[in-house]
Amino acid sequence: MVRHDRLLLKYILPVLALLVALVYFPLVKGLITAFRHYNLFDLRDTSFIGFDNFKAAIGDKTFSFAQIFLNTMIWIFASLLFQFVLGFALALLLRKPFKGRGLYSGLVFYTWALSGFAIGLLWSWIFNGQFGLANDILMRLGIIDSPIGFLSDPRYAMVSVVVVNVWYGIPFFGIMLLAALQSVPNELYEAATIDGAGRVTRFFKVTVPFVAPVIVSTTLLRMMWIMNFPEIIFGMTNGGPANATNILATQMLYKIYKEYDYGQASAISFMIMAILFAYSLLYLSATSRKERDF
Amino acid sequence: MKRIVLVVMVVLAATLAISCGASNGKVQLTFLEVLTSPERTAMINGIIADYEKLHPNVTINLISPPYESADNKLTMMLNNDEKLDIIEVRDYTLRQFVNNKKLENLEKRLAAWSEGKDLLPIALASARTADNIAYIIPQFFYIKALFVRTDILAAKGITVMPKTFDELIADCKKVTNKKKGQFGFDWRGKSSEFKFSDLIQLSDVPNIDPNNIYKTADGAFSLATPEAQAALVKYVNLFKDSVPSDGINWGFNEQVNAFISGVTPFLIQDPDTVSLVDKQLGRDKYTVIPLPVGKSGKAVVDYGFASLGIPSYSKHKDAAWDFIKFFSSAKENAAFCKQYGPLPVHASTYADDPFFSTGVYQAWRTEMSDQDHYLFVKYPLGSEKWPAWPQTHEQTMQSLLLGKISPTEATAKFADYWK
Helix, strand or coil: CHHHHHHHHHHHHHHHHHHHHHHHHHHHHHHHHHCECCECCCCCCCCECCCHHHHHHHCCCCCCHHHHHHHHHHHHHHHHHHHHHHHHHHHHHHHCCCCCHHHHHHHHHHHHHCCHHHHHHHHHHHCCCCCCHHHHHHHHCCCCCCCCCCCCCHHHHHHHHHHHHHHHHHHHHHHHHHHHHHCCCHHHHHHHHHCCCCHHHHHHHHHHHHHHHHHHHHHHHHHHHHHCCCHHHHHHCCCCCCCCCCCHHHHHHHHHHCCCEHHHHHHHHHHHHHHHHHHHHHHHHHHHHHHHHC | CHHHHHHHHHHHHHHHHHHHCCHHHCEEEEEECCCCCHHHHHHHHHHHHHHHHHCCCEEEEEECCCHHHHHHHHHHHHHCCCCCCEEEEEHHHHHHHHHCCCECCCHHHHHHCHHHHHECHHHHHHHCCCCCCCCCEEEEEEECEEEECHHHHHHCCCCCCCCEHHHHHHHHHHHCEHHHCECCECCCCCCCCHHHHHHHHHCCCCCEECCEEEEECCCCEHHHCHHHHHHHHHHHHHHHHHCCHHHHHCCHHHHHHHHHCCCCCEEEECCCHHHHHHHHCCCCCCEEECCCECCCCCEEEEEEEEEEECECCCCCHHHHHHHHHHHCCHHHHHHHHHHHCCECCEHHHHHHCHHHCCHHHHHHHHHHHCCCCEEEECCCCCCCCCCCHHHHHHHHHHHHHCCCCCHHHHHHHHHHHHC
16 A cells, blocks of 8 residues: 555656646745735845735736726626627537538637737727727718727726627637537437427527537636736727726736736736636536536 | 767757857857847848858857847846847946946956047946946937928928927928828837936926936926926827827837828837938938927037947857947947947948938938937936836826826826836
8 A cells, every 4th residue: 555655656756846836836926926016127126015015006006907907807707708608609600510611610710829919909990099990990881970999988998808809809709619619419409309499499408408518618717818818908098098997907907017016017027817716616616517507 | 888878978068168158169158139120130240250251260150039039038148147248238238237247347458449438428327327437338328309290291381390399280280281190200119118208298397307208407307397398298298289199009010100101290219210210211202300399499419329348258259349349330330230230339430331321311410410409318227116117207297198196297207106
């Protein structure tokens, strides 16, 4: 038995070492930084300052934390909802074979391969309030008289960046859900049809329960990614105008790239982690109960 | 097993040889640039190739991180004492490298360098920005001037160029026809937008301290003076009257685009914009004139620079200095600036090469020589409050332009920040 345990230990040791070196060590180091005065501008003083970094981030006079938090929630849930619904619809459309389906799926899923910054820059031109394509099309169609400041008007800025994020994220759900849908046995549909189930009933009683585990895991994953995805906002609005599109992740990047304040950035990153952790626990406990109901 | 050990040893030896940078008696220098752009990187590689031809025992490895993250990458590498011998230091990053004792003092080397005496006074002053010690050798200057679309103004009947900011603002209003998509002033709304508002606001204040643009000679906070507050209202009105509302989100690219497409015929920019505009527009459609002056009779002009330095821990300081001398020589510096756009650092270049004293470059020559009208000023780059200032200013200014706060409240926020 002892020999067996040792053997086991040998097997898991490399992975454990990698995990410690690449995940836990940086994590702990980051946590320590969050409690230190750590600004690259001047590293002569890196003393421990308790919760000052957290207090400074939350009590920021220029960047209202309440607004950043609200922005983050809108950014996550609006993006997630539309990405999921449209991605699911796309997967359903692509499930039945048709001529050129491979090429078509390739084209549709292509956006998923682009970098966030590149997308941000591309769309910032499309949404440009003066020479943008979006304004040009809307004006030619006679829908608007004068150009809309999609990225310069706080009323539209958040909607605009969410639209881009949705555009970017649909293929992810499309790919994952299409794979799940293709594994639903046809016999189930046949049996359901014989029992007199219509399209809607089949969808909710056969399709959805069968792909439910995939839905749970993909939405959870995606929520985490969206929360940690500042690139599009960075490329399009810099968090502006006047804080209107600033989220926790962009604020964290500001602290690193512009202010060199790694202490405050670490503090914000731990808030992000805490939120994600709490959310994951809640979400998984809620959905596991629901899965049992099916 | 033996074979594996042998392979590991060979790999280790090879890595060691490379990291020591001294395989076969050759010196290998590592050079990191920060203002990366494809054309500029190609130019630097050209200079490196020329240098390596003249010095066969030296090879120079150029690292070109993407522009957005380059300063951070450099900071991280310096703080970990990673192999670097020549680094590009900007006015913005100099203070932190000096604070963290990462830069070599170049005073002795500068004193012994024959071409050092040819450096412009402004270049020498910039070299000694931190603690009055030359930690760096400036390579290029960025100074703002007024780009003007002469073709559009002529069509509107404006032939006399504005000499004051008030005249400029009046011209902008005259040109604007919002219904036709014609506006006057090329606004900067994000990414260092404070450089534009400060210029217009603080040129109205009579006694700015040249060593700190945010102070007056008697020590008051310059942005809170009555003149600056009045000018802030003027600046907001300029936005309302003569700028597309989208300008609030404009950075450098949008500015250049608005100028080239003719949406806004007045643009305040640095000399490296010249080559961009030349390529897309041509000099028959635009010109560059010296900045207008404010109510103080002067324009407060800040100057940015990029420079080269040697990390304090470099093992090849002499070799690195030799390359910096080559790179910074009047000949190489002038050739580089001609292609890339910014202003060169040697006095002889301006005297010998008509390129930098005629045509559009005349505007900068005037600004640099006319001390009655142009006051060169510094930002408080050494202050620990500096790094967070640009974002704070941007958010506050955007709130002001959107009407969320009043000019008085904005001024109060600025004053509170610098308290």
